[in-house]
Amino acid sequence: MSMQDTASSGVALWRLVADGIERGIADGRFAAGDKLPGEMEIAETYRVNRHTVRRALAALAERGLVRAERGSGTYVEAQKLAYPLRSRTRFSEIVGAEGREPHGRLIEATGDVATRELARELGLKTGAPLVRIEAIRLADRTPICVSTTWLSADLFPDAGAVFAATRSMTKLLAHYGVRDYRRGATRITAGIVDATDAARLDLALGRPILVVDATDHDLTGKPLVTKHSRFAAERVEFLVES
Amino acid sequence: MSMQDTASSGVALWRLVADGIERGIADGRFAAGDKLPGEMEIAETYRVNRHTVRRALAALAERGLVRAERGSGTYVEAQKLAYPLRSRTRFSEIVGAEGREPHGRLIEATGDVATRELARELGLKTGAPLVRIEAIRLADRTPICVSTTWLSADLFPDAGAVFAATRSMTKLLAHYGVRDYRRGATRITAGIVDATDAARLDLALGRPILVVDATDHDLTGKPLVTKHSRFAAERVEFLVES
DNA sequence: TGAAGTTGTCTATTATCATAGACAACTTCG
DNA sequence: CGAAGTTGTCTATGATAATAGACAACTTCA
Structure with missing residues (x-):
């Protein structure tokens, strides 16, 4: 100096x-x-x-x-959130481990019926009643991903209201007696954000997104929820343990 | 580098x-x-x-x-404790403000009678009964000063026991209903440590000490306690606000 | 007294830190 | 297009930072 x-x-x-x-x-x-x-x-x-x-x-x-x-x-630069993909994946834990403040916001919770794909993922019959939850997850007020979650309406009645109150999938499942759960196979693809998600993620049109499809099971292997999540690619990087 | x-x-x-x-x-x-x-x-x-x-x-x-x-x-080097001399002087606050751990230890508490000087300082008559408290004050386990404190035995009965329990002159006075007090004139002199104080201060013989004589008053000006304190000169420096 | 260990001082070299100025390359916007 | 504003790159200079080696001055202790 x-x-x-x-x-x-x-x-x-x-x-x-x-x-x-x-x-x-x-x-x-x-x-x-x-x-x-x-x-x-x-x-x-x-x-x-x-x-x-x-x-x-x-x-x-x-x-x-x-x-x-x-x-x-x-x-x-939006600091990319390091998002490890493990069998035990909890958004709030991952965000908290990065020293950021996790937050969830419910967009809507509606009834739905199972398509053939959803039915297969959840172990139900096609056309079975489902609860569909649209939610945004944020870290330090920055939107990280929007996710659509489906659960069996028979196994989890009023799941939408419970999620609105707890803002946490982990707490929602705990409310129905699920003490622990594991992530099954996770499929990752990439795409371009659509107008709806762009607005929800506060993302410019044309920006890339990471699309994650995954199903969580209880410890006996029974499917609980299946998710379709869209991550802002510029705000997150997935880490897969070797 | x-x-x-x-x-x-x-x-x-x-x-x-x-x-x-x-x-x-x-x-x-x-x-x-x-x-x-x-x-x-x-x-x-x-x-x-x-x-x-x-x-x-x-x-x-x-x-x-x-x-x-x-x-x-x-x-x-024993870090010299910056010891501001103000009308409101509290050892624990001063030491704490320096980021060090204040500590007090009672050596002995005995009865005494007022000499003419002590009587004048405390507004009593010569020969009035006093409580004399000998104590060591430390910062981070390093002895800073030994002080002899006199109080009226009539106004503060069992003061020795109370100080032994509280280890704080402020708390002692609070025990007798004194909510606040101020320091009157403070006299500062220097000298050479004697054998007794040298042992108590863990100080080598022949080292200089700062001697402080002061009387604390309540807010109406009534004398409460008078003190004769000997500070290890190499461990403290007094600061007088201009 | 003398050896061992300690701090103090000197020279020398290389890399980093900080400043300064000039100009190129690029974007934005009227 | 063209001016204004921005980042990128270059040269240059002096002060610090860090390393290295050598030796002096001093204390400690056997």
Whole structure:
């Protein structure tokens, strides 16, 4: 540090700038997708040289927190949520483990009837009565995924109301006496978000999504719920344990 | 940092070493007066050059945390407790504000009679019955001062037992209904520790002490207690607000 | 007294930190 | 298109950070 006027602190200036910007991202002053102030402006606010700001931004970019676009500006990258896919998958636990605040919101809960595919997944007959739950899951107020969940209306009456109250699939199942459950095979595909999901996920049209289809079973192997989830690809990355 | 193998963190190595040693002092691994490991040994444990260790030690020495003695070693300086002298002076608050753990220990509580000076300070008649309390005050297990406190035996019967239970003059006074009190004039002198106090303060003979005489009054100005305190000069510095 | 161990000081080298200025390459918007 | 604003890259300079080696000055202890 060539700060002739100040005693050396042992902490590089660019580090202080980077920490300051990161704090701004963490506490929401800069939201995901926001454009940061220009390098010159940041340099002025921190009273440092533009190159020092660039060093700070480079460090943040390497960690994936920001992304610079030449001629346009530097933008806050939505930090991708590391989402491990295991037999025991609980959204709230995964989000909480990342130090973020999990949150669920019910969009609607309606009755439905089983298609042949749904019936096969849930071990029911085609046309059997189902409860369909549409929900959004968020981490730190950022939408991560919308999911459509089907349950047997016979086994889980009023499931919609219970989910609305608990906002958690785990708690919903617990309400019906399911103490533990496991995820069966998980199918992952990718696609382009449709208008409805784009609005729900606060995602621009044309952006890619990760589509996950999975069925949860109780410990005896009996199917409980089957889900069709659409994840904002730019906000999540799945981790599959080897 | 010329660590070719590691990505630069923006925090100087010497700072990490200094912080590590300071933590060792704070949590008691290195007590006041202890000899630190040799510069070479520290360099090996932190895997840095000896000069880097010297940079760290120099920073700590400048802050008064350690003191190097050529040919002998580097020693932990008893950190001087910043002790502001205000009308509202509470040992536990002062020590706590420094991030240290205040502690009091009763040595003895006996009856006494007022000398002419004590009587004048406390607004009593010469020969009036007093309670005399001898106590040690510590910060993080380091003795800071021994103090002799006199109270009227008529106004504060069994004061010794109450202090033994509460270990706090503030709580003692509160026990007798004194909700708040203020410090009157404070006289500060210096002297050489005597054998008794040296043992109680864990101080070498011949070391200087700060002697404080003060009387606390209630909010109407009535004298409550008068004290004669001896502070280990090497462990405390008084701050008088301008 | 002398050896061993300690801190203090010196020179030297390399990498990083920070500043400064200039210009290129690119985007945005009127 | 063209001006304004933005990020990217280059050169240059001086101060710190970290390493390395050598030796002096001093303390401790057998």
